Amino acid sequence: MSNNNISTVSPVMETYGRFPITLSKGKGSYVWDNNGRKYLDFTSGIATCNLGHVPNQVKEQVENQLQNLWHCSNLYHIPSQEQLAKLLVENSCGDQVFFCNSGAEANEAAIKIARKYAQDVKGKDAYEVVTFSNSFHGRTLATLSATGQEKIQHGFAPLTPGFRYLPYNDIQALDNLVKPETCAVLLEVIQGEGGVLPADPAWLARVSELCKEHDILLMVDEIQTGMGRTGTLFAYEQYDIEPDVISVAKGLGSGIPIGAIIAKQHVGKAFTPGSHGSTFGGNPVATTAGLATLKMLTEGQVIKNAQEVSSYLLEKLHTLAAKTDEIINVRGKGLLLGLIVKENAIDYVTKAREEHQTLILIAGPQVVRILPPLTTNKKEVDEFLEVMEKVFLIE
Ligand SMILES: Cc1ncc(COP(=O)(O)O)c(C=O)c1O
CATH class of the missing domain: 3.40.640.10 (Type I PLP-dependent aspartate aminotransferase-like (Major domain))
Structure with missing residues (x-):
């Protein structure tokens, strides 16, 4: 028997408000969508791919x-x-x-x-x-x-x-x-x-x-x-x-x-x-x-790396926060970090993804959550910070 709803109703229950991209590949700190676009992934599949993608x-x-x-x-x-x-x-x-x-x-x-x-x-x-x-x-x-x-x-x-x-x-x-x-x-x-x-x-x-x-x-x-x-x-x-x-x-x-x-x-x-x-x-x-x-x-050295990268990233995020009143506070430990923001956190997440191919998350309406893989490095963090400057400092 055919089902008339099939063309209008998503076959997957809509328990998540999904971002409008389809990811098809991941390696280390990066993921690629099905059009081959590369993204810097500082979400780690919501704190899951701690060793980066496909270690x-x-x-x-x-x-x-x-x-x-x-x-x-x-x-x-x-x-x-x-x-x-x-x-x-x-x-x-x-x-x-x-x-x-x-x-x-x-x-x-x-x-x-x-x-x-x-x-x-x-x-x-x-x-x-x-x-x-x-x-x-x-x-x-x-x-x-x-x-x-x-x-x-x-x-x-x-x-x-x-x-x-x-x-x-x-x-x-x-x-x-x-x-x-x-x-x-x-x-x-x-x-x-x-x-x-x-x-x-x-x-x-x-x-x-x-x-x-x-x-x-x-x-x-x-x-x-x-x-x-x-x-x-x-x-x-x-x-x-x-x-x-x-x-x-x-x-x-x-x-x-x-x-x-x-x-x-x-x-x-x-x-x-x-x-x-x-x-x-x-x-x-x-x-x-x-x-x-x-x-x-x-x-291995993964956790030590996470500690070092965290100190570097935290320091730079504090510097960024000092330059804008969009960021009210920076908190967290290791590579579970949050920016308490003035406006809706989701707007910054959308801007980072759509304009700068960088993935971050929210944790409640006014917290931007940053979850890089523990294997990330200073070069990737610098790339990320450049994006954050654009997201927060340039209207
Ligand atoms: C602290 C905490 N507990 C429990 C859960 C639930 O885990 P799962 O989604 O694997 O059931 C989560 C998921 O985000 C979590 O962050």
Whole structure:
């Protein structure tokens, strides 16, 4: 039977307001559209292609894996999964890993393990997860319920119960953190989608202290901030905290879908055979990509490069901000940077793309988000800064 709507309705649901270009190739910090136009990509596929597009070392390993085994399910041992888990554990404060396929699923796993752990240890009334205003934790029902932004929740009531929101970076409000039903806190060390806003160290230290005192799990959502994005493998390393659970995704697979939580042993033990699972989670191809990516990040000079490039870029962005009242503030860490702007952020993003073939993002209505690959260099940053001068200084 034919469908008369086919010519008028997009066959892909319009959940994204897409920019009017089609990308067909990427290498390093550049992408090309289907007309062969080259763009400087300082979005990294929304903080995902941290090693740049199609990094050779990851490509080789994935190509090799594709010759052998694509999928086998978690009913069997998967060497790349076990090696990746080991490397994540060696490079974090966690002890055990659960693999899934995306950031939202990683946070789902975090929420589930927090409830399971608390119910095993404290009893069934300890189920509540505290999150913060302007956070972003994903689009599944539980993770959008965890997200402290009404616009993300709009239209999806009833929300999943068991979440409570406090204002981010508000130390006074922490007086209300602990309730008998509270089992965990879930927070971003730097809020990404919420406007590139770093946690205040004193506030985060107090959150951590309260969690320790009351046996509440401290869970950090490092989906955007992890994998070297903020100048250390995980952003929490720049604060004086030790989370019980870390959720990761995005940059872990260099663009091959993968997510994970890394938990301390006492928490990890709460997941037993049958309590959680995923058909594709930790699959051989995804974990091969993850392993190759994490080796590059932990063994090579990529993160050091990101730190150096970040200092250079930040300094130049501050200089630019001093020359224009279009930019109100510059903030962020590593290569997760935001320009707080006077007008609509999207207008600057459009100008950069349409007039200068440079891709940047927004993070809320008045924040321009800059996410270069961690492999970028001074030459590319200079090219980018020239564009920013034109976008911000020349009408
Ligand atoms: C901090 C944070 N958490 C969770 C998510 C959701 O990840 P995904 O889109 O892979 O489900 C994102 C995505 O932007 C994120 O930035």
